[in-house]
Amino acid sequence: MTVEEMTFEQSFTALQETVERLETGELALEDTILLYERGQALARHCQELLDRAELRVTQLGGDAVGLT
């Protein structure tokens, strides 16, 4: 799954893991760079999802209701 396909939860959880792995160290430089790039992509994705989000409201047995 690419980062762009992730839900917020998936992306956020992956980001948390990435930060943790990076901070505990013990990684080869290449892995560090890969993780760093992944972390940046995940953070960007999370941020975009939040920025783009707009609450949707639907009503069972009825039409969508607007937020007033």
Added chain:
Amino acid sequence: MYQQAHSVTEITALIKRMLDRDELLQDLWLEGEISNWSRSRSGHCYFTIKDAGASMRAVVWRSLASRLSFEPQDGQAVLAHGRVSLYEPQGQYQFYVEYIEPRGRGALYAQFEALKARLAQEGLFAVERKRALPPFPQRIGVVTSPTGAALRDILNVIARRWPLAEVILSPTLVQGEQAPAQIVAALESLYRGADADMIILGRGGGSIEDLWAFNDEQVARVVYRSPVPVVTGVGHETDYTIADLVADVRAPTPSAAAELAVPDQAELKTWIAGSVTATTEAALTRIRETRMAVDHVRRAFERLTPMARLVQDRQRVDGLQQRIERASLHRLTLLRERASGLAVRLAGLDPEATLRRGYAIARTARGAIVRRTSQVASGDRVTIRVADGSFGARVENR
């Protein structure tokens, strides 16, 4: 004759003392019907409590009036607790109300307590059963009135904190006789394929009677059966309904239920920004460490590389060469010295010097030096060499 006269104040005070000393009147439960309920501008409320045979003035001080859980109305039967005393300026005895509830509420409470005990016994409130709410809900079922303030509050909170969610409203009446059955139906239709990952069950504040649908046994049981966690937000701070007790999480109000239900995007954004810094820091640190490690290894490596050995070998060769050179030079000097010694000695062997001492060298006609007599015969010609030259001679008597 006339006894001494008393003042009105004195006697009023006496009557007041009599009333105030009476145990029953000071700790009185009184049943009756409200009439002439009025709220003064100061906030105190005045009314008459009466039954078929009598009526009595009554007061509810502002401090209590503002906290009443119902709106008293004329004709309403009430049960009240308080004390009877005298208001001296008007010479009126009054019932000072300390607690008041609609008549029949006592029965309601008894019913509530009995249901609560029974459901507790059955384990509907068991703490071990309480589920944690999903950290990032995607589909939030909301069961409340489509027209109530509760829905507006819930949607506002979710829109602000967690706009990633989708809210699925399952509308219901939240008060009145129809409410329990509708709440049950609304929950059940959410359970059937609305695919919500949590449910908020809410209703705004109101009197205890208004909230009563949430104390319904069927409502309790359907909340208990929910396949996903349920958060309740019913009424005000202090109201605890049976539905609250069954729910996975109880919030004091609908807004608070929404707050508990969803994460706050502002906090998340802060965390995400922090994570960007943290990953960058970690990566930079790793790069620095690696660079230092590489430097370290390179220095170690340079000591071991073939080039380094070559350099070393070359140095060794140089060293040997120098030693050889030094050694040869020494030897050369020695040779030179020996050579010159030989020259000296050779000089001592110079035949000229011997000739100068008076010796002569005789050579045959063929040039051979005559060392023995047998080399010549009488009549041979020889050449004699002396220090300053040569001359010829003839051999005789041989």
